[in-house]
Amino acid sequence: MAKVEFLGPIGRPSLDVDIANLNELKDYFKEDKALQEWLGICAVAVNDTLVCDLNMPIASEDKISLLPPVCGG
Template identity: 80%
Template sequence: MAKVEFLGPIGRPSIEVDIVNLTELKTLFQDDKELQEWLAICAVALNDTLVCTLDMPVTSNDKISLLPPVCGG
């Protein structure tokens, strides 16, 4: 199973999911209104590499990180 990390202010514990690509992850979260709002503005990393497409394959032991935007000064 792949591990999903919700970083920063998303404030959720990590979960494990059995999916074949990131599109399936988005489908899993479709009924969670709060999480849908975060997904609209988050970057996504697969094994610490930013991805730009949801059809990226996901295998067991992969790590998916949802990275909310940050600002600094």
């Protein structure tokens, strides 16, 4: 199963998911209203590489990171 990690202020433990692509991950979280707000503003990385294509295939050993926007100086 692929591992989803929620970084920064999202504040959730990692989760193992059995999905074929990022579209399926989006559907997986569709009932979670609090997480939906984060998904609208987060960047997504697969194996530490930023991605934009929701049809990107996901393998069982992949790590998916949800990266919320940050401020800093």
